[in-house]
Amino acid sequence: MTDPGVERELEAMLARSEQTRARLDRLHDVLTSGGHYGTGATPAAVVHQENKLRLLRLLDESGQPRTGPPVLFVPAPVSRYFIVDLLPDRSFAGHVARAGFDVFIIDFGTPGGEDRFADLEYYVDGLLRRSVRKVSAITGQTSINIVGYCLGGTLSLLYAAMYPSTVSRLVLLTTMIDGDTRGGIAWVAHQMGLAGESYENPRLVPAAEIKSWFEMLAPGSNSLIGRVNDLWERLDEPVDRLRDVRTMATWVDDVVAAPGRLLAELYQQFGPGRNRLMAGTATVGSRSIDCAEVTMPVLSVSAAKDLIAPADGVDAIRSLVPHAEVMRLPGGHVGIVAGRTALALWQRTVEFLMRNVK
Amino acid sequence: MSESDASKAEPTLVERWLQDQQQWQRTLFTYLDSMMKNDEFLMHMGNAMRGSLLAGKPYPTTPPPAAASADDAATADRLEKVLYALHQLQGQMQDVLMTLDEIRAGAKATRLKPDSTKKPARRARAAAGARKTGNRRPRS
Numbered sequence: 001m002t003d004p005g006v007e008r009e010l011e012a013m014l015a016r017s018e019q020t021r022a023r024l025d026r027l028h029d030v031l032t033s034g035g036h037y038g039t040g041a042t043p044a045a046v047v048h049q050e051n052k053l054r055l056l057r058l059l060d061e062s063g064q065p066r067t068g069p070p071v072l073f074v075p076a077p078v079s080r081y082f083i084v085d086l087l088p089d090r091s092f093a094g095h096v097a098r099a100g101f102d103v104f105i106i107d108f109g110t111p112g113g114e115d116r117f118a119d120l121e122y123y124v125d126g127l128l129r130r131s132v133r134k135v136s137a138i139t140g141q142t143s144i145n146i147v148g149y150c151l152g153g154t155l156s157l158l159y160a161a162m163y164p165s166t167v168s169r170l171v172l173l174t175t176m177i178d179g180d181t182r183g184g185i186a187w188v189a190h191q192m193g194l195a196g197e198s199y200e201n202p203r204l205v206p207a208a209e210i211k212s213w214f215e216m217l218a219p220g221s222n223s224l225i226g227r228v229n230d231l232w233e234r235l236d237e238p239v240d241r242l243r244d245v246r247t248m249a250t251w252v253d254d255v256v257a258a259p260g261r262l263l264a265e266l267y268q269q270f271g272p273g274r275n276r277l278m279a280g281t282a283t284v285g286s287r288s289i290d291c292a293e294v295t296m297p298v299l300s301v302s303a304a305k306d307l308i309a310p311a312d313g314v315d316a317i318r319s320l321v322p323h324a325e326v327m328r329l330p331g332g333h334v335g336i337v338a339g340r341t342a343l344a345l346w347q348r349t350v351e352f353l354m355r356n357v358k
Numbered sequence: 359m360s361e362s363d364a365s366k367a368e369p370t371l372v373e374r375w376l377q378d379q380q381q382w383q384r385t386l387f388t389y390l391d392s393m394m395k396n397d398e399f400l401m402h403m404g405n406a407m408r409g410s411l412l413a414g415k416p417y418p419t420t421p422p423p424a425a426a427s428a429d430d431a432a433t434a435d436r437l438e439k440v441l442y443a444l445h446q447l448q449g450q451m452q453d454v455l456m457t458l459d460e461i462r463a464g465a466k467a468t469r470l471k472p473d474s475t476k477k478p479a480r481r482a483r484a485a486a487g488a489r490k491t492g493n494r495r496p497r498s
Contacts, residue, residue: 010371017378021385028388030411031402038414050452051445113434114441126449133456137463207418227409246411253405253412 023235030242038254040085040105042094048134052109055131057138058085058097066102069168070135070144071353073105076151077123078210078258081107083251084149086338095346101145101353104135106152110256116204118259120266121285124158132159132166143168143296145353149337150174150309154270154277158284161293171349172300174309174333177320179275181313184306188216189263190272197267202260211255217307252334278320291320298324299352301336301345308333325352 040056043063048055060066073093075081084105085093097103108127111118135144143166148156153175160167179186197205215227234245269276269283276282282289298321302314317324329336329345336345369377392399401416408417 007371010375014371014374014378017382021378021381024385025388027406028385028392031399031406032392032396050449112441114438114445117439117442118445122446122449126446130449130452130456133453137456137459206420208420211418224408228407229409231406231409231411242411246413249411250413253410253417254415255418 019236023232026235026237026239026242029239030246033239033243038080038082038250040082040093041088041091042085042097044085044105047104047138048131050127050130052111052115053127053131054107054109055134056081056105056107058093058103058105060097066097066100068100068102069353070139070141071096071101071103072132072135072144072146073103074128074146074148074152074156075106075108076149077108077111077155077262078151078256080251080254080256081105083334083338084147086251087247090338090342092337092342092346092349095343096147096350096353099350099354101350102139104131106131111204111259113204116202116260119199119261119285120155120158120269123262124155124284125162125287128155128159129163132163136166141168142166145169145171147171147349148173148175150333151266154266157291157294158282158289160296160298161289161291162284162287164293164295167296169353170294170296170298171352172298172314172317172324173337173345174303174306174314175300175317176270176309176313177300178278178313178316179270179272180278181310181316183310184313185213185217185308186267186271188213189267191216197260197264199261199264199268202264205258205260205263207255207257210258211253214252214255214308248334248338251338278316294321295323297352297355299349300324300326301348302326302328303332303336304328304330305335306333 043059044056045059045065046054047057057065073081073084075084085091088094093103093105106128132144132146136142146156146160146167146169148154148171150173153172156170157172157175160170176184176186197203234242237245268274277289277291280291298317300314300317300321302309302311304311306314311328315326315328318326327348329348331339331341336342393403398414402411402413405412405417410417
């Protein structure tokens, strides 16, 4: 007869072995099943192209463009556009389209070496302005709704201040206004040397470097061991849940390189200690930005657990655009837009866009 | 249920160990099979070994510093400046084209609009002419 102590130990070893194998089996299942390969979930047509930018127009089930008031989604240029159109059952843009809007999404694409010279003016008064113009031309509307996410929100706000008559409603999602708020991506980038980025002689900031700033924000993800441990623990979850994790990882980890001149300018204007948006001294090219020009209805949404754009820095829009509706939702930077609880944001956005629509 | 039936239903610890070893072999062969058959599997495994489930492309890593000569770097720099200037020109061209489209659409709209107002205008001119000459068109 076996010693009970030895038997217990053997049982425990066997349980560990079974758990490890089960995790590896689940990992294999996830890695060999279709993942999210960087495209939006809703069928769309490319209606405008410029440099790497593509302007997408969502199509309905029969492959036809929708009618209804136009809404332009402006994601951040340093990440992939499909966060607003992640999965068929988890698509912010798809939800807005089904609510009766003609939805357009900007895909800024992946910058090439020459795009390191692209500055704020090129993005706001070039790419974004022409995209709005195209949407207006297609839909016949002189003013359109704009939904900007993260840095895309910053670009949208600057644009709305420059061309207010072309924007009927503005939604800003997790868009940092007060650059002096501690924490967040601007602070981390500041700590990691963004101040040294040259405007005159810019480089294409590699995706891995931008990724490292984001990793600094998420505890456990800033080291290889931490990330591997985190994934290993998660492999106890069901395969369906892991597929969701993979979809999100495909967005979170698929950071794109960024134009050094744009980052240098963003830092010099809006970074910690500069804060020119709050001071009212921001510029785009040679034009001064006056947020008093932002007279259209504005909705600003912050996420209570946002590590990238801290909620206090986002809600500071109250002092810049006093008539803005300010809303704080539970969740994180990505979760409120594409997580399991994102429906709350989508519905509030649709309500806001539908108000006073004739 | 007799004691012998119960012992048949529940495998001993040794039997479970053996089963586990067989399962491990199966897991190992599944991985080997995927490595051989699925081109992307190794890349996805590489991502997983970096703690990421990123699909379709390798996890971003810093590229090794390029060993280009100073001349090559200067040429590449000039080329990229030219290329960026071309992108800016492309944008300006698009503005021009959009403006032309707007003018064309505006012209079309004005061409279409007067159709409904043409008759009254002609009538008004004719009436004015008639007033001048004293010739009045008979009313139908």
